[in-house]
Amino acid sequence: MRLADQSIPVYTNLTDLYGSLGSSVNHAERWDNLAKEFEKRFGRPPAYITRAPGRINIIGEHIDYALFGVLPAAIEQDILIACAPRQPSDNSQEIHERPGSVVAENLNPKYTRQVFAPSQRAPEGWHLEINTNELRWESYVKAGYYGVLSRYFPPDSNLHPTPVDLLATGSVPSGSGVSSSAAIVVASTLAFLAVNNRRTSGSTDAPLSKGELVKMAMENETRVGVNSGGMDQAASVMSVNSSALYITFFPILNTSPVPLPSGAKFVISNTLVVADKVVTAKFRYNLRVVETLVGARILAHKLGVKLDIMEKVTYREVLGRIVKEQQDCGSDGDMGAGSLIVALKSIMRSLTHLLPKGVDANAEGDEQQMGLTMEEMIEMSGLSQQTFHEVYLSWIDVEATHFQLYKRAKHVFTEALRVLQFRKTSLDATDASPSLSLNPSTSLEKLGNLMNESQKSCRELFECSCPELDMLAKLCREAGAYGSRLTGAGWGGCAVSLVAEDQVEIFIKKIKDEYPPYKGLKEEQLNDVIFATKPGSGACGMCFLRFLRLLS
Structure with a gap:
């Protein structure tokens, strides 16, 4: 069941x-x-x-x-x-x-x-x-x-x-x-x-x-x-x-x-920056939701995917329709991990449809030039202004001058690919057959690299990190973590690090000593802000x- x-x-x-x-x-x-x-x-x-x-x-x-x-x-x-x-x-x-x-x-x-x-x-x-x-x-x-x-x-x-x-x-x-x-x-x-x-x-x-x-x-x-x-x-x-x-x-x-490879624990470390999702939602969390949904509509429109006029389609649904996915296939409730990996890699080439006219995704310069104005989004969506507002803005409060659809989409698709790669590496490492399972140390290094890539994407493409998270994740990697990244919506909160089980105590002590906001905290307070856990x-x-x- x-x-x-x-x-x-x-x-x-x-x-x-x-x-x-x-x-x-x-x-x-x-x-x-x-x-x-x-x-x-x-x-x-x-x-x-x-x-x-x-x-x-x-x-x-x-x-x-x-x-x-x-x-x-x-x-x-x-x-x-x-x-x-x-x-x-x-x-x-x-x-x-x-x-x-x-x-x-x-x-x-x-x-x-x-x-x-x-x-x-x-x-x-x-x-x-x-x-x-x-x-x-x-x-x-x-x-x-x-x-x-x-x-x-x-x-x-x-x-x-x-x-x-x-x-x-x-x-x-x-x-x-x-x-x-x-x-x-x-x-x-x-x-x-x-x-x-x-x-x-x-x-x-x-x-x-x-x-x-x-x-x-x-x-x-x-x-x-x-x-x-x-x-x-x-x-x-x-x-x-x-x-x-x-x-x-x-x-x-x-x-x-998904059983995880043996020999490691997760260490949670709090930046002590409070991420208040409710207060900042209109220009952070909820804005990202709108950017992601509108991007899916525009990508579908540009690639000839038929949509109902009032449909709030998602990137996953667009991808499935592009490859003509049958919704009843796959034991995991999707097209199957292997086919999904292929589809994700293929769709990356189409994301330039989400850029303003004449903008090169590889060009350097003002990051804002990669974003779309409200007027540009509406025009590219194929919807009228009234319909666009009803579908994407009537139910949520957002605030922005430019909407970074390309960057958000690139994060979404590459992150979805990393999840599948992380899952496959974990399953391969815990395979019941010794001849098929991967070396635990090699597996942990692969998982750590995927976590590091995720943090970079969250910082540069989805822009949901913050200076304290960037600093803390860097310190965690330098202290010996296989990988470290933000966990949760971001803009503060915690980093999660994959750490060798026999190094956890040493690792935690290093972070307590080196992360500036921890200085001056009593030991009981420190134990609340950095701790190890298993699922x-x-x-x-x-x-x-x-x-x-x-x-x-």
């Missing part, structure tokens, strides 16, 4: 959840403290604790919303939410007593107590006030709630959501590029599903599948103003212990574990955890 089709399991102890007794003992104190603090604050024990991990994206940056495959992995750091239904008082007018009201608290004292209740407005249905202009922790909780309200409480059903108390805690650093936002949206969605006893798909009595949860979480996160491609949510929900997760999105969401289980192994005394 595909991972996406599997139902969300119920666990009753941390050993099963984390996969080994040693790991569960390390986490038990934190879980028990959350449960005890919930009881202290709300006067009763939690009924459920939900958990969603952060993730690293090993390789495959900013290509998920182009529907190309990516290769993330869950990390040990996570978001935990303890929750329990609350009995409202009769005829009370207080907001915390209204149907479906939420009292949300956080163990981190910088996040204040929040009380809110959903309301119904015609014709859009349920409403929760979310300020998309600033980053607030409860906005992600509300985003998770939206999906449950919309899916399980139709406005004309006379069904009312259960009032709930919840207490959150997290070890995923916010704004660091390891997907704290997706983790809290997933954990919140699960918490509201749990307290409302909604564990089915909604349309049928079948259990809610991991794939459906991913789609819900993707839709939910758009409520905070970020248009995610689905990688973060899929990694948080469907990751498998000890493996990376190859995720494809076309023609359907599909995932498969871990996703929220699919920790959802709907009915509360038990964790240390009994």
Whole structure:
């Protein structure tokens, strides 16, 4: 059975959840403290604790919303939410007593107590006030709630959501590029599903599948103003212990574990630059989404691919139509890795269609000359101004004078190729047949080189790096990493480095000593900003955890 089709399991102890007794003992104190603090604050024990991990994206940056495959992995750091239904008082007018009201608290004292209740407005249905202009922790909780309200409480059903108390805690650093936002949206969605006893798909009595949860979480996160491609949510929900997760999105969401060569660990190092996706989305993340989608439309138009006038086609779909791909082929949900590699290499020659007239892709000079004005984009798309605006700008807020379609496309296609090469190298290195498997050291060097190429592309073509990330990745390579690159959306956050397992402690000490922003930090603080990890289980192994005394 595909991972996406599997139902969300119920666990009753941390050993099963984390996969080994040693790991569960390390986490038990934190879980028990959350449960005890919930009881202290709300006067009763939690009924459920939900958990969603952060993730690293090993390789495959900013290509998920182009529907190309990516290769993330869950990390040990996570978001935990303890929750329990609350009995409202009769005829009370207080907001915390209204149907479906939420009292949300956080163990981190910088996040204040929040009380809110959903309301119904015609014709859009349920409403929760979310300020998309600033980053607030409860906005992600509300985003998770939206999906449950919309899916399980139709406005004309006379069904009312259960009032709930919840207490959150997290070890995923916010704004660091390891997907704290997706983790809290997933954990919140699960918490509201749990307290409302909604564990089915909604349309049928079948259990809610991991794939459906991913789609819900993707839709939910758009409520905070970020248009995610689905990688973060899929990694948080469907990751498998000890493996990376190859995720494809076309023609359907599909995932498969990719065992990694032995002898190395990933080291996550935080630049300490906070990447606030919500505040900067219109000229960073969301702008890249629009540049990628418009580029796909123009490339299709120039190459004679027929499109519906209102269609927001992606690069992956354009590539498939060019090679006349049959959507039902390939066990990975696409044309097959080998054919896809050939197609990716072939399409590179056509990307010059995305340049302004008379511009040479190899010419040196002002980088802005490679970008298109809004007027040039509209003309090249073959759409009217009104239709173009409706398809590409009416649903998203972006800000730019020139749109770098060529550079973004070159990154997308070369990065998609690197993902497939990384996957193949990993599978070859872990092949069950000793005669076919690659030398682990050689494999790790190949994987490291692909990570380094990815960082260069993110810096020069997609322009989603920053000086601190560039410095940190360079220091990591000089300290002995096979490869180092940004992970997450970029513009700050973390670098991920592939490091020989027997060199991890030496490597971490070098980075602690040499990265300037780390100077002056106490050892406990340093341990939070740079740490080693191996791929871990996703929220699919920790959802709907009915509360038990964790240390009994």
